[in-house]
Amino acid sequence: MYVIMGATGNIGSKISKLLLDEGAKVKAIGRSADRLKALVDQGAEAAIGDVSDVSFLTQAFKGADALFAMIPPAYTAEDFRVYYNEIGTNIDRAIQTSGVRNVLFLSSVGAHLSEKTGPIKGLHDVERKLNQLDDVNVLFLRPTYFMENLLANIAMIKNMGINGSGIKGDTKFAMIATKDIALAAAEHLLKKDFRGKAVQELLGQRDVSMNEATQILGSKIGKPDLKYMQFSAEEEKKGMMEFGLSEDASNQMVELNQAISDGLIAVDIPRTAENTTATPIEEFADLFAHVYKTS
Ligand SMILES: NC(=O)c1ccc[n+]([C@@H]2O[C@H](COP(=O)([O-])OP(=O)(O)OC[C@H]3O[C@@H](n4cnc5c(N)ncnc54)[C@H](OP(=O)(O)O)[C@@H]3O)[C@@H](O)[C@H]2O)c1
Numbered sequence: 001m002y003v004i005m006g007a008t009g010n011i012g013s014k015i016s017k018l019l020l021d022e023g024a025k026v027k028a029i030g031r032s033a034d035r036l037k038a039l040v041d042q043g044a045e046a047a048i049g050d051v052s053d054v055s056f057l058t059q060a061f062k063g064a065d066a067l068f069a070m071i072p073p074a075y076t077a078e079d080f081r082v083y084y085n086e087i088g089t090n091i092d093r094a095i096q097t098s099g100v101r102n103v104l105f106l107s108s109v110g111a112h113l114s115e116k117t118g119p120i121k122g123l124h125d126v127e128r129k130l131n132q133l134d135d136v137n138v139l140f141l142r143p144t145y146f147m148e149n150l151l152a153n154i155a156m157i158k159n160m161g162i163n164g165s166g167i168k169g170d171t172k173f174a175m176i177a178t179k180d181i182a183l184a185a186a187e188h189l190l191k192k193d194f195r196g197k198a199v200q201e202l203l204g205q206r207d208v209s210m211n212e213a214t215q216i217l218g219s220k221i222g223k224p225d226l227k228y229m230q231f232s233a234e235e236e237k238k239g240m241m242e243f244g245l246s247e248d249a250s251n252q253m254v255e256l257n258q259a260i261s262d263g264l265i266a267v268d269i270p271r272t273a274e275n276t277t278a279t280p281i282e283e284f285a286d287l288f289a290h291v292y293k294t295s
């Protein structure tokens with residue numbers, strides 16, 4: 001049986017579906033029976049509770065042949081890194097107490113760095129913690145920037161007529177569709193092909209700049225002249241706080257976008273067949289256009 005954290009999220013939902021499609025048993029973790037209903041209808045068992053509750057996690061992890069573990073982002077957290085560490089500690093304890101022996105942990109490119117990477121610093125800390133687990137196989141899956149992050153800009157495109165963020169417009173960096181991450185994760189979970197502690201980076205189909213992504217997305221939504229604008233750190237932080245992020249979460253996201261602009265993230269990893277995935281930004285743009293038109 002596979003236990004999947006964040007089973008209604010970008011990655012966890014797709015992993016759960018892939019495993020169920022293969023006839024595997026899945027226990028899907030989330031906070032809402034309503035949101036988990038689609039997976040339950042497909043045959044999953046629901047485990048409803050909160051990642052802040054270590055007893056709930058321990059109970060939920062029991063009996064798992066393999067666990068997909070992740071830290072749900074909490075954009076209202078007062079201190080983002082402390083929050084990641086708290087939830088990481090809960091996951092670590094629940095793994096030990098429940099006796100799970102195979103864990104795939106959703107981390108990020110850049111998790112080898114301890115500073116200057118915004119929210120990835122928390123994942124760095126959690127990787128270090130899980131690395132200490134005795135007799136537990138852990139695969140740290142380190143995907144790059146999700147293409148789905150661009151969906152958050154739909155309101156901006158509609159209201160301001162531009163696409164923008166703190167990332168430099170002409171910096172090319174690796175972007176990945178979340179379905180490619182889920183596919184890689186599901187394959188590793190089914191094969192259980194990881195031993196000891198291992199790292200697998202996932203860099204998407206190719207590197208893309210925000211200028212290029214904006215042009216491709218703009219064409220698909222009938223705005224071929226859509227422009228990309230790089231916001232200053234102050235503008236970006238103000239926009240995020242107006243959107244409801246805590247001050248620290250906003251600071252961390254600004255720091256991450258700065259790190260991407262400075263080429264700190266994922267630039268030193270050579271592309272290989274193993275870390276390059278299938279979906280190009282042009283294909284993701286179809287999904288983007290669908291969400292744009294229906295939201
Ligand atoms: N965005 C990126 O570019 C990027 C890149 C690399 C790594 N990452 C990492 O990827 C992770 C996010 O993955 P994702 O996009 O798949 O997540 P997501 O779509 O934001 O989904 C979060 C999931 O966690 C559940 N959840 C939220 N709060 C919870 C709580 N307190 N207790 C129990 N469950 C809770 C949600 O379910 P309910 O709301 O239904 O409970 C949902 O299933 C983060 O750790 C992030 O650092 C992100």
